[in-house]
Amino acid sequence: METKVHWVDVLTPLPTGPVRVAVTERGVIGATFGPGDMLHETRGEVVGAPAPAGDERAARVAARLGEYFAGRRRAFELPLDWRWTDGVQRQVLQTLERTVGWGETVTYGQLAARSGAFEAEVEQHLAARAVGQIMGSNPLFLLVPCHRVVAADGLGGFGGGEAGMSVKRWLLTLEGHLPPTLDWDGPA
Structure with missing residues (x-):
């Protein structure tokens, strides 16, 4: 069964710039520096398209990471998808x-x-x-x-x-x- 994976780019103050975060129906499955492609090597899954407009999961991820980088959040409290x-x-x-x-x-x-x-x-x-x-x-x-x-x-x-x-x-x-x-x- 193919996992549907979407990503969201989150602007950050990190020296490397934005962070790309991949989400599934279960939760966050991956995160990486910058906007490069995400490939999970052992399973050959590639993160597909950007999260669709209005995707609540992607919006929640972006908001919580933004709060973290602003120093207002100490725990993300997001579900994680451990499949990778x-x-x-x-x-x-x-x-x-x-x-x-x-x-x-x-x-x-x-x-x-x-x-x-x-x-x-x-x-x-x-x-x-x-x-x-x-x-x-x-x-x-x-x-x-x-x-x-x-x-x-x-x-x-x-x-x-x-x-x-x-x-x-x-x-x-x-x-x-x-x-x-x-x-x-x-x-x-």
Whole structure:
């Protein structure tokens, strides 16, 4: 059965510009930087057309993301469609979404342990690296807050190279985890 997926572009103050969010009848299924095509590689599903005018789900998503970027919303409270995740990836991402709130961070290793997704005999650094890869494959960027997962000795990485790291810093500054710099352009 084919999943009907529509997208909405949400203007943001992020260094990368707008965020594209994909929605289904179940909820948000994907989010990415900018207006590029969304392709879920393991299932070959491509996000089709923009959400039709008047689509309440898309309007709710856009409004809640706008409130978040304005500093007026700390939780999105939107239904998520987890179909583009599975197995250990889903377990780790659901643990992150459930247990790490606004302004909090967790290390890759702490999230690995908290999720219970890895065998006890798996070395801690290997589990932490696996969590890093899962964060890089997170189809629900922002809504499942991979920006809140950091290295034990610093910020760690973020998808999209240096532009992605700018987004991670911006989001952690918005949420009060990092102090604003003189050139920060977020809400007062």
